[in-house]
Amino acid sequence: MVACMQFVNIVVHSVEDMNFRVHLQYEFTKLGLDDYLEKLRHTESEELQVQISAYLDNVFDVAALMEDSETKTAALEKVAELEDELGHVSCSYNKLILFE
Incomplete structure (x- = not known):
């Protein structure tokens, strides 16, 4: 799960074009990622918590x-x-x- 979150963070947050970045975030939100991440936020894996925080803290x-x-x-x-x-x-x- 950590590797998947790292991949999502790289895909979304490495995009220079703000419109495309917002579009990617919207697509992940429509897929239910935000709700799923809120549930996982209290996981015991520190590495996963770091990746989840990185994603949620950088969302437009x-x-x-x-x-x-x-x-x-x-x-x-x-x-x-x-x-x-x-x-x-x-x-x-x-x-x-x-x-x-």
Whole structure:
């Protein structure tokens, strides 16, 4: 089981492309690996515990990434709105100075 977990860790965590890595993790999750690993987490084999922890500690949290992405998008929209507002205020200020 240790060798199998080492293989899974190498296959999943050596991938450079984040999208493909998430895809691989998703495939293993759909196969029930996460649930199985939770059951095995209390095994007496220290080597297996290390491999299980290595896998679970390096899993991308897609929900958190999506939430961060939505937060970033909202923040960028607010920045654009504030920059636009600042441009209008600055233009109005410049016109006021010219007429004085």
